[in-house]
Amino acid sequence: MLFVIMDRRTFVQTTGAVGAVGLTGLAGCLGDEGNGDDDFPSESLTWMIPWGEGGGTDTYARQMAPLMEDPLDQSIEIDNREGAGSMLGSEWLVDQDPDGYTFGTVNPPGWSFTWRAQDVDGWHPDDLEPIAHSGVFGYTIIINDSYDIETYGELRDAYADDEISGFAYQGAGSDSHLVTLLLQNEYDLNADNIVPYDGGGPVQEAVLSDEVPAGIATNTSAISAVESGEARAIVNLMDIDLTDTFPDIDPITEYGDSLAWITEFYQVQVAPPDTPEEEREILMEAVQEATEHEDTQEWEEETGNIVEFGDMDDAADQYVGSVDEIESQVDDTIGGFDEFQQQVEEAEDEEE
Structure with a gap:
C-alpha cells in the first residue's frame, strides 16, 4: 500500500558546505553519459504537464524547470496538455519519440486510479519509463x-x-x-x-x-x-x-x-516507452539538482509545498504495479x- 512506501521516503535536506559540494560534483557529471549520443541533450527539451497552468503539478514544474536548464545546458519548455483527468496528456506522451527530449509528470496513485476508472485502452501506466520524483502533495x-x-x-x-x-x-x-x-x-x-x-x-x-x-x-x-x-x-x-x-x-x-x-500523490517524472536509461539518468540528475537547489528549498519553506527527490527506482516504485494495488483497495x-x-x-x- 502507498503508506508503506511513504515510510521509506527520505525528505531532501541540503545544508551548508555539504550541499554545495554535492551539487558541484553532481553538475560535473551531467551530460557525461549517453547511449551513443555523447551530446545529449543537444537541443531544447519539452516537459509535458497533463494539467492546466497554475495547478499544483504545473507550479512544481515551473519552479524546477529553470534550475534544470543550467546543468542540462538547454532550455525546457513546459507543455500543458490538460483534459480527461490527465489522460489526454499522458496518452500524448506515450506516443512521443523515445529520445529523452520529451518527458512529463504524472501523479500516482491518483493518475493510476483515473486510468483504471476511465478504462483507458491502448496503453498502460507501466509502459512509461521512470525518471525521478520531485515532490508530494x-x-x-x-x-x-x-x-x-x-x-x-x-x-x-x-x-x-x-x-x-x-x-x-x-x-x-x-x-x-x-x-x-x-x-x-x-x-x-x-x-x-x-x-x-x-x-x-x-x-x-x-x-x-x-x-x-x-x-x-x-x-x-x-x-x-x-x-x-x-x-x-x-x-x-x-x-x-x-x-x-x-x-x-x-x-x-x-x-x-x-x-x-488515494489522497497522497507523487510528482513523478516519466518518459515515453523505450526511452534509454542513459538519457533518463541525465534527466534524473538534473531533477535532483533542482530539488536540492537553495532556491527550491526557500520556495518549499515559503509556500509549504513539499519537495522531495526520489531516484529512478523510487519513481518506478510509485506507479509500476499501482493499478493492481488501486483495484485491490477499491474492491475492499x-x-x-x-x-x-x-x-x-x-x-x-x-x-x-
Missing part, C-alpha cells in the same frame, strides 16, 4: 471562512443538522469523487448535495464565493485559499504532517482508517470499480 478539506467550523467532527455535525448544504469535489469519476464517497460511507459525512467541479481551481473558487461551504482541495491550492483570507484548511486527508503549514488542521485519521492510498472499500462507476452514473443523472 495531496488532499485537504477547505471551508469558507464565514462558518464557525474548525474540525471534521464539527463539519460532519453541521451537515447532519442541515446547518450547511453542498460539498465540492474535483470531477465525476475522479479520485476525489471516490474520496467523497468514502467520506460519506465510512466517515459519516452526510452532505446532502455533493457537487463536481472541473478541477481544484474551480473547487477553490466555489468555496471562496460560498457557492458551496466546503470541498476537497490539494494542500498546494489550500495554501492560496487560506492566503486569500476567505477560506481555511480544516481537515488533512493525508498521512503527511501538514501542521507546519496549517497549525490547527484536523487529521482524518482521528475519525477512521488512513486514506493515504467500495465493492469494486463496477460499483464505483454505478455511483458515478447516479451522480451524473442527478446533475441532469
Whole structure:
C-alpha cells in the first residue's frame, strides 16, 4: 500500500558546505553519459504537464524547470496538455519519440486510479519509463471562512443538522469523487448535495464565493485559499504532517482508517516507452539538482509545498504495479470499480 512506501521516503535536506559540494560534483557529471549520443541533450527539451497552468503539478514544474536548464545546458519548455483527468496528456506522451527530449509528470496513485476508472485502452501506466520524483502533495478539506467550523467532527455535525448544504469535489469519476464517497460511507459525512467541479481551481473558487461551504482541495491550492483570507484548511486527508503549514488542521485519521492510498500523490517524472536509461539518468540528475537547489528549498519553506527527490527506482516504485494495488483497495472499500462507476452514473443523472 502507498503508506508503506511513504515510510521509506527520505525528505531532501541540503545544508551548508555539504550541499554545495554535492551539487558541484553532481553538475560535473551531467551530460557525461549517453547511449551513443555523447551530446545529449543537444537541443531544447519539452516537459509535458497533463494539467492546466497554475495547478499544483504545473507550479512544481515551473519552479524546477529553470534550475534544470543550467546543468542540462538547454532550455525546457513546459507543455500543458490538460483534459480527461490527465489522460489526454499522458496518452500524448506515450506516443512521443523515445529520445529523452520529451518527458512529463504524472501523479500516482491518483493518475493510476483515473486510468483504471476511465478504462483507458491502448496503453498502460507501466509502459512509461521512470525518471525521478520531485515532490508530494495531496488532499485537504477547505471551508469558507464565514462558518464557525474548525474540525471534521464539527463539519460532519453541521451537515447532519442541515446547518450547511453542498460539498465540492474535483470531477465525476475522479479520485476525489471516490474520496467523497468514502467520506460519506465510512466517515459519516452526510452532505446532502455533493457537487463536481472541473478541477481544484474551480473547487477553490466555489468555496471562496460560498457557492458551496466546503470541498476537497490539494494542500498546494489550500495554501492560496487560506492566503486569500476567505477560506481555511480544516481537515488533512493525508498521512503527511501538514501542521507546519496549517497549525490547527484536523487529521482524518482521528475519525477512521488512513486514506493515504488515494489522497497522497507523487510528482513523478516519466518518459515515453523505450526511452534509454542513459538519457533518463541525465534527466534524473538534473531533477535532483533542482530539488536540492537553495532556491527550491526557500520556495518549499515559503509556500509549504513539499519537495522531495526520489531516484529512478523510487519513481518506478510509485506507479509500476499501482493499478493492481488501486483495484485491490477499491474492491475492499467500495465493492469494486463496477460499483464505483454505478455511483458515478447516479451522480451524473442527478446533475441532469
